[in-house]
Amino acid sequence: MKAAPEEQKRLLDLAELDAKLDRLAHRRRTLPELAEVDELSKRLARLATEIIEAETEAGDLARDQAKAESDVEAVRMRIDRDQRRLDSGQVTSPKDLSSLQSEIASLQRRQSDLEEVVLEIMERREAAENRAATLKSEREKVTAALRSAEERRDAAFAEIDGEAEALRARRDPIVAGIGAELLALYDKLREQTGVGAAMLKAGRCLGCQTALSIADLNAIRAAAPDEVVRCEECRRILIRTPESGL
Structure with missing residues (x-):
């Protein structure tokens, strides 16, 4: 040639x-901010999943709590009804009295058991709600960190692209002479x-x-x-x- x-x-x-x-x-491809943005974005995605799981658990437990409280109320109403019958003097048969008293005692034990269930569900629900709140707080921090990393990345991109544009402007007349x-x-x-x-x-x-x-x-x-x-x-x-x- x-x-x-x-x-x-x-x-x-x-x-x-x-x-x-x-x-x-090469500098543009390997900016540390790129890895930081990627990691923070993945963390946000994981937090979103964890928040949904915590909120779903809290919601399920809220329904379980409502059902358990309804069961407690139903037993309490039966106890009140039986106690009124007992206090009214309408039941005179010793056998019926003994049966009624036995039923009230059984219902009271059932009420106590159900109230323990309600307390346990409330504790689990509170833990799930606290976990969701903690995750949301962390999400806010990660979102702020991601926004900062993206701003730094974009600033670096602008600087690099500006330098590259200036170099390409110098390159064109050289190429024209070859x-x-x-x-x-x-x-x-x-x-x-x-x-x-x-x-x-x-x-x-x-x-x-x-x-x-x-x-x-x-x-x-x-x-x-x-x-x-x-x-x-x-x-x-x-x-x-x-x-x-x-």
């Missing part, structure tokens, strides 16, 4: 800008290796840091100035300058 020496030297400026753009892109064929080769090599062109300095390719052999250096010396030469080791375009040691 042939290209004017001035075009080839432009590749060094282009490679320098592209390296800076690559570093900016022939299509040479630019296509550069882009292909850059895609393959990350760096499309490198300076030949003191007999060494600065792309792969390999010292060229005498034979390779002699071949480059013999090449015409407009000949596009490549590193035999990494295949990048080698740019000759007064510092090449030829």
Whole structure:
């Protein structure tokens, strides 16, 4: 491939800008705020699930408590009814009196058992409601932390994107001064290796840091100035300058 020496030297400026753009892109992909936002978002999702579970449990226990309290009230009403019968003197048969008293005692034991159930349910409900409240408080803190991380991420994005835009503005006129064929080769090599062109300095390719052999250096010396030469080791375009040691 042939290209004017001035075009080839432009590749060094282009490679320098592209390296800076690559570093900016890497920085954008690896911002610590990205991992922070991801972790906080996952934490919020887990909290949402935990809150639903706690609220569902509290709701179920509220219904259980209402049923248990209704059962207590029903037993209490039966006790009151039987006690009124007992106190009224309407029951005179010793057998019926004994049966009624026995029933009242049994109902009182039943009431005591049911009241214990109500207390247990109330304690479990209170624990579930407290857990839900604690989780909601934590959700508020995590939401605030997420908002802060997103703001810092967006600020970093804006800074990086601004720098990248400025570099691309400098890149465009450089690209305009490079022939299509040479630019296509550069882009292909850059895609393959990350760096499309490198300076030949003191007999060494600065792309792969390999010292060229005498034979390779002699071949480059013999090449015409407009000949596009490549590193035999990494295949990048080698740019000759007064510092090449030829």
